[in-house]
Amino acid sequence: MEMNSLPLCIWKDKDLKLSDIQVSEQVQSRSEICRQTVSTYAAKINEGEMAPVLVFCDGFRYWLVDGFHRYQAAKLVNHTKISCRVAYGSKRDAILYAIAANIDNGFKRANADKRNGVETLLSDSEWSQWSNHEIARRCGVSHTYVRKLRLKLQESNEINPLIQTRQSVNRIAFRNGREYPIDVSNIGQLDR
The missing domain is CATH 3.90.1530.10 (Conserved hypothetical protein from pyrococcus furiosus pfu- 392566-001, ParB domain)
Structure with a gap:
């Protein structure tokens, strides 16, 4: 899309x-x-x-x-x-x-406009399930910016705790016009 x-x-x-x-x-x-x-x-x-x-x-x-x-x-x-x-x-x-x-x-969009768009998607129960890459694509920003903002909003409890729980395991990625669930629970974890 x-x-x-x-x-x-x-x-x-x-x-x-x-x-x-x-x-x-x-x-x-x-x-x-x-x-x-x-x-x-x-x-x-x-x-x-x-x-x-x-x-x-x-x-x-x-x-x-x-x-x-x-x-x-x-x-x-x-x-x-x-x-x-x-x-x-x-x-x-x-x-x-x-x-x-x-x-x-x-x-031209200001940085506050870009942030507002990302926060809108991250605070929504459906759109927040999208991958950082998909949110970044929709908002015209980098996926690292989305990741940092997602973490910041989670740490400050500005994102609904129910959304955080669901995000900690699954997100939605888009490829060739189709949705795919992705498990992100091990991202950032070190193998022991």
């Missing part, structure tokens, strides 16, 4: 009311909104040069996935609608997609 691919990824262009779009801090992978970027984008919106934002529709709600700065810029210039690319997806799909949204493009 590609970093930003979706199951049943069907994109459709549509103008949506800003008020119809769900803006969730859980989906926003950035640590904060940059006011200067919002101002720059507001000028581009007024010139008609802004790319559409990306939203996922779960059948009931439209979740903003990529374009939080553009969304804020549209509000700043008092627009009531914004151009969107819409795909089918749940809020969880939106969270996972948003973590990788600015790896290769857009406003």
Whole structure:
């Protein structure tokens, strides 16, 4: 699976009311909104040069996935609608997609943004079962960074103890589009 691919990824262009779009801090992978970027984008919106934002529709709600700065810029210039690319997806799909949204493009991610993405995956009961390599791939960081952050969060009890127990034995690795369980219980242990 590609970093930003979706199951049943069907994109459709549509103008949506800003008020119809769900803006969730859980989906926003950035640590904060940059006011200067919002101002720059507001000028581009007024010139008609802004790319559409990306939203996922779960059948009931439209979740903003990529374009939080553009969304804020549209509000700043008092627009009531914004151009969107819409795909089918749940809020969880939106969270996972948003973590990788600015790896290769857009406003450059700060270290705090990268950490936020990794922590989001590590604090989730399902995603935390993924290997350090898979989490690193999804977040656009090194696997050693994920390993160090995982250990730090476990030591400070910021990761749920039930998750820690399950992680101590099994994780999930991905190869050729398939999932494989891996036993990590002996990693770091010396043979005696």
